[in-house]
Amino acid sequence: MPPTPPTWPFPKFNLRVEDLAHPGAQHFFAAIRNPGTSAEHDSDNALEALRYAVLQSFIWLYAVPECAPTNVQQILLVMRPMDGVAYTFGSHTEKEIHFSLDHVWNQKDLSRARQEILGVLVHEVVHCYQHNGNGTAPGGFIEGVADYVRLHANLGPPHWRRAAPSRTDKWDAGYERTAYFLDWIDSASPFGEGTVRKMNAALVGDGVTWDNARVFETFTGEKVGALWRRYRVELGGEVVEESEETESEPRAATPVVVDETAPLL
Template identity: 40%
Template sequence: MSAVPPEPTPSQAPPTLATPTREPEPTSTKPSDFPKVKLRLELRDLSHESTDLFLKNFNSAKDFADLVDVVLKRLYTFPNHDDPTTSLPTPSTTKIPGTRSVTLILRDMDGVAYTTGSDIDNDHKEVHLSLSYLNHVASARAGYTARDEILGVVCHELVHCFQWNAKNTCNGGLIEGIADWVRLNAGFVPPHWKKEAGKSWDTGYQNTGYFLDWIEKSRGTGSVYVINQALCHQKYHEDTFWKDLFGQSVDDLWTEYTESLKKPKDSLDDSSLKMQVRIKKEVEGHS
């Protein structure tokens, strides 16, 4: 499991930006409205075969910055108030952790990746990525390449550099679920991911990520934004946290989600209708 550093110092961000959209690649080309972050790359073993694999599949001059922008947009943009898929109140302010730098370190280690604060201070983050793991995923699979996996893993870990954690009290499954929700909505979906109900809502990773995606669609676009902002302002108490935000306990939300998975795939629920309205509006706006 990826380690989440202690609570960082916040900075201000614009309260309302355009609604984020799914994109299969990091594609930001405009100057970001978010605070600039120093990005560094550290290669600890140039002779390792996975180092060459990484460099061939990751443009460190562009992909790194684009992924940071992807993460910040999905965590810290709130949809326009007239968006028909949004039922949540417009927030007055948005606070972003005061992360000043992120160093991506490639080294030979067990596991996949983890994130931690650096020795300088906690506003300087380190993302450690396993060369051994990259060697394991080197072979391309139909519709999914080593580049897809590298972008997906780095995207997940970057979320840990910029998300809130309720003053170190947040449920670990929610922390990991938010990271995989961002990865899911950025389009970096591994072939083994499945939208299914696990043992509990806080199993973490894609299991919780898909649950959060359902909340986003059923309770209003910007729901994950609201969850993350709540984790900035207060400690996490499960018996009140979810009810304060959505008027239901997380167990009730989870039950509703698991029931939704039993519906025929071709049936249209309320979230599907909302999505159709938004797509229709976007199409009409470009016609």
Template identity: 30%
Template sequence: MKPQHLLLVVLPYLPAILAVKYVAINDAQSSPGGARFEAEIGIPYTLEIMKDINYFIWDIFQQYNESERKAVELVKVFIQQYDGAEAITYGENVNVSALYLQGYQGNLKWEYTSLLHHELTHVFQWNGEGQAPVGLVEGMADYMILKSNYYPPAFAKAGTGDRWDQGYDFTARFLEYCEELRSGFVAELNKKMRHSFSEDLFVELMGKPLPQLWAEYKAKYAH
């Protein structure tokens, strides 16, 4: 990587005891997508929303004490030239595709902000140490998009989907339904997924097994 292609800025999260830092790097400045990122989004905006989204996620998960949170010290967002998914998160690193940014039709800054709400949720959420269904993990990430109002018109409507763990926007809508029945449900579920996962968590929190919850959810929106 050439020095002129790297721009690194670190912002501390206050209070200092939390020591969360944010880094944004455009590794694709010479590509059309990387250039569009610089023109329409930029590193300063990325750092600003990384911190804002971090606060937002902790608030939705009701993680007001440091002991309740994942021990995240440094979060990095990379703009990289690769083909495939629009963004991929590995641990505390979020890789955003410059090719996706290049080809996106519409308000790129809005879409990018929506995308980071999803990807940064993966950084901070619990997943039962890998035991939680992928659909639930992805659904929680899309739930953040839903709660932040950064969801597109094509986002799943309430009551749609074939399974509770279908993932993404379908599962996000089901989580929204559970939250309506029990305020704080999503936060409690996330906390209970710190070390393990079982479908019995839904019985514990909602008083009903998942098949019944899903059937009642579908029935509510059947019309």
């Protein structure tokens, strides 16, 4: 008898479309129904797309159902006309993802639109579940972890590239720049798969802050400046002297909104 599949703590999902006459609204539904380019992205409605996004967050940040957070009881997806792409906010138990119909409409090809919708949903759902040192983790790290999960879900947009950082690039620039760095730490470096998952787990608990968690030193044995320098050299960037890079941790961020996203775990 085959083993029982794991039971993940999925929340309740709701959908609100604020303007059904907007061309992005019908484009959204058509794109979701459009056959995916990969069986791993098999979903044909908004519910399945949201469940897929939650599952990716669970798999890449928590690995097993026993470790997945259970506090999120509801996720409301709001499709509406607005500038930008998407943002997430909410309470400890209820989250809202606001997604731009204008952005969806700008993805004219249905296959590309489908990939973008799923990719953005994965990124935003991560913000519903990731830990953040009680709001003290740098925004660049928070956004980098979200795109790290999107990267591992094979939903990166066409413009993403694993490029060598330049002299002026920073590890905590966020988004795909930080995502590729975290991916290197997690898989391409000697530190081993699961390092990012351990970093996330270390950023929850009473009294935990970015400064006292020291996730890079704790789980890699090195300061982030040294890691960034090695990453830069391995990817073919300019060789730098140690004196050219500080090895201090970045200044801890206050709970400001980054791309209008405020993780609340």
